[in-house]
Amino acid sequence: MPAGRSGIPGSGGVTAGALAAGGSPAAGGSHAALGSPAGSRCEAPAGPFGPREACGIFGIWGHPEAVACTVRALVALQHRGQESAGIAVLDGSGRLRVHRGPGLVGHVFGRPGRLARLGEGATAAIGHVRYATAGDPGPRNAQPLLFGGDFALAHNGQLAGGERWRAVLERLGVPLATTADSEVIGRVAQRHAALASRLPVSRSALTGTCPVQPAAPEGGGAMAAPPGPGGTNPAGGPPAPLLKALAAVPGAYAVVILTPRGLLAARDPWGIRPLVLGRIGDAWAVASESCALETAGGRVEEELPPGSWVWLGCGEAPGPARGALPGWDRAGLAREAFCVFEYIYFARPDSCFAGRSVYAVRKELGRRLARVHPASADVVVGVPDSSLPAAAGYAEAAGLPHELGLVKNRYTGRTFIRPGAREREEAVRLKLHPVPGVLAGRRVVLVDDSLVRGTTARWLVTALREAGAREVHLRITAPPYRFPCHFGVDTGRAEELLAAGHSPQAMARAVGADSLAFLPLDQVVEATGRPAGSLCLGCFTGRYPLDPEGKVRRIGHRGDPGDRGIPGGGAGGG
Ligand SMILES: O=P(O)(O)OC[C@H]1O[C@H](OP(=O)(O)OP(=O)(O)O)[C@H](O)[C@@H]1O
Ligand SMILES: NC(=O)CC[C@H](N)C(=O)O
Numbered sequence: 001m002p003a004g005r006s007g008i009p010g011s012g013g014v015t016a017g018a019l020a021a022g023g024s025p026a027a028g029g030s031h032a033a034l035g036s037p038a039g040s041r042c043e044a045p046a047g048p049f050g051p052r053e054a055c056g057i058f059g060i061w062g063h064p065e066a067v068a069c070t071v072r073a074l075v076a077l078q079h080r081g082q083e084s085a086g087i088a089v090l091d092g093s094g095r096l097r098v099h100r101g102p103g104l105v106g107h108v109f110g111r112p113g114r115l116a117r118l119g120e121g122a123t124a125a126i127g128h129v130r131y132a133t134a135g136d137p138g139p140r141n142a143q144p145l146l147f148g149g150d151f152a153l154a155h156n157g158q159l160a161g162g163e164r165w166r167a168v169l170e171r172l173g174v175p176l177a178t179t180a181d182s183e184v185i186g187r188v189a190q191r192h193a194a195l196a197s198r199l200p201v202s203r204s205a206l207t208g209t210c211p212v213q214p215a216a217p218e219g220g221g222a223m224a225a226p227p228g229p230g231g232t233n234p235a236g237g238p239p240a241p242l243l244k245a246l247a248a249v250p251g252a253y254a255v256v257i258l259t260p261r262g263l264l265a266a267r268d269p270w271g272i273r274p275l276v277l278g279r280i281g282d283a284w285a286v287a288s289e290s291c292a293l294e295t296a297g298g299r300v301e302e303e304l305p306p307g308s309w310v311w312l313g314c315g316e317a318p319g320p321a322r323g324a325l326p327g328w329d330r331a332g333l334a335r336e337a338f339c340v341f342e343y344i345y346f347a348r349p350d351s352c353f354a355g356r357s358v359y360a361v362r363k364e365l366g367r368r369l370a371r372v373h374p375a376s377a378d379v380v381v382g383v384p385d386s387s388l389p390a391a392a393g394y395a396e397a398a399g400l401p402h403e404l405g406l407v408k409n410r411y412t413g414r415t416f417i418r419p420g421a422r423e424r425e426e427a428v429r430l431k432l433h434p435v436p437g438v439l440a441g442r443r444v445v446l447v448d449d450s451l452v453r454g455t456t457a458r459w460l461v462t463a464l465r466e467a468g469a470r471e472v473h474l475r476i477t478a479p480p481y482r483f484p485c486h487f488g489v490d491t492g493r494a495e496e497l498l499a500a501g502h503s504p505q506a507m508a509r510a511v512g513a514d515s516l517a518f519l520p521l522d523q524v525v526e527a528t529g530r531p532a533g534s535l536c537l538g539c540f541t542g543r544y545p546l547d548p549e550g551k552v553r554r555i556g557h558r559g560d561p562g563d564r565g566i567p568g569g570g571a572g573g574g
């Protein structure tokens with residue numbers, strides 16, 4: 001169950017300061033390293049609407065304007081998370097520094113001089129925009145997380161059994177400074193490093209140092225050291241403890257990890273969350289979505305394959321070193337399972353996955369919906385923003401006019417509203433409003449991409465009728481959303497999902513629509529152009545690509561924190 005909205009209890013056994021190298025996180029931004037669990041405990045605010053975005057990540061190595069590129073990319077990824085934002089840099093003297101805080105990118109980095117100070121001399125950076133799925137949305141959980149001088153980490157996704165992993169770490173006496181799952185990856189890596197060096201976790205040197213990578217020479221593109229056999233890079237490649245940790249921890253993750261020697265980017269063996277690799281000038285960069293790389297001034301070279309890593313770091317080879325995370329795929333326990341909801345709702349329509357534009361997929365979803373579920377109507381109206389391409393597709397296939405019947409207020413920003421139907425309705429009212437004259441006396445097909453709690457639909461059907469619509473036929477470009485997501489999207493608990501306890505007819509009555517119809521799953525899959533077997537469809541089918549608690553059938557497999565996943569984890573981790 002996604003815990004972001006429920007506010008996981010504080011990290012009880014946190015021992016402060018074990019890795020601290022900086023001040024305390026504070027509202028409005030901080031430069032703190034983990035180990036400083038200060039910062040006010042926040043109640044998890046309620047997202048006003050149904051599905052909320054996953055986080056967005058970005059990383060760049062070897063660019064003279066690394067921080068400026070990162071800010072541009074984060075702004076382009078803002079739709080994936082609005083609760084907090086942060087950037088970690090490798091500064092001119094080879095030290096890791098981070099600034100992160102609650103709010104939008106523009107808010108966190110808006111103060112004059114802030115970016116200039118952070119960016120001075122930095123040629124490598126990673127960035128994050130967060131929407132909490134595990135752990136409260138408060139400032140201490142803002143990313144990137146800084147693990148002393150060793151590395152900084154930014155994560156999109158959600159680990160399976162994250163709370164169990166945290167419990168095992170606490171039992172082992174490893175200090176936890178946040179309440180988020182993402183910290184587990186870093187702590188497991190530190191534990192591997194500590195055992196290897198026979199130092200306590202708090203003093204272990206995870207990474208060596210090397211001179212800060214200079215900007216790539218013109219026409220050059222200097223990057224990582226050449227990969228060794230099997231994709232490993234013993235000379236200058238990623239620190240083994242980081243790879244071990246990533247291979248050990250099951251769940252959904254796209255991560256960027258900045259060390260003084262290089263930048264590691266990796267995708268979980270299921271490839272649930274996206275990550276693309278590309279160039280900005282002569283530098284290499286990674287981002288959650290192609291729109292971010294392009295906004296930062298670059299171009300996409302490829303999508304990182306599931307279960308793989310790239311290392312953008314010290315070395316002489318002309319490209320990144322790369323390799324596969326050992327374990328899951330070879331054991332036959334992982335198959336590709338890219339989140340189908342990235343196509344339906346999360347990603348920006350100007351992004352591409354697997355060579356297919358999200359816009360094109362959404363438009364095709366709309367066309368198919370028109371064919372499968374036509375309606376006798378006069379006009380098609382999409383629910384802004386995410387459903388506008390689908391509405392265009394529906395109108396095209398139905399031969400109906402497509403009108404802007406609803407306007408979204410772009411300035412409502414985040415609303416820190418507590419749970420409760422009244423508050424959520426209020427938020428939708430502020431956000432969406434009908435355009436007078438478009439709807440009066442007309443039979444309307446209202447196209448949306450998802451119906452989660454039903455708050456949006458309930459309000460819009462009422463608003464459209466008040467604006468004079470004669471009939472409202474609601475069409476959804478996805479099947480009923482019946483099961484919660486456990487892999488990086490906060491959709492609320494199963495009992496909050498309207499489709500979980502209602503038939504489409506009952507749902508139509510609940511939202512007050514004249515008719516309601518959903519696009520069947522096979523149509524959705526076909527519209528993506530990908531085989532069903534390469535997608536996660538869990539929120540529609542209840543069949544998830546891996547156990548949400550991270551349990552595995554084979555005893556002793558590395559996915560279980562009770563075995564070798566965490567060195568010294570002992571038996572009975574779960
Ligand atoms: O049934 P509900 O619980 O109301 O949730 C479903 C709505 O939430 C999403 O839009 P959202 O407002 O998040 O953002 P958008 O502007 O990107 O479409 C989605 O596109 C639906 O419109
Ligand atoms: N939406 C996300 O990807 C969140 C990442 C991570 N699970 C967190 O809650 O911070």
Ligand code: SF4
Nearest residue numbers: 339340485536538539
């Ligand atoms: S359960 Fe749904 S939202 Fe979550 S990763 Fe799978 S397809 Fe995406």
Ligand SMILES: [Mg+2]
Nearest residue numbers: 384385386387
């Ligand atoms: Mg929407």
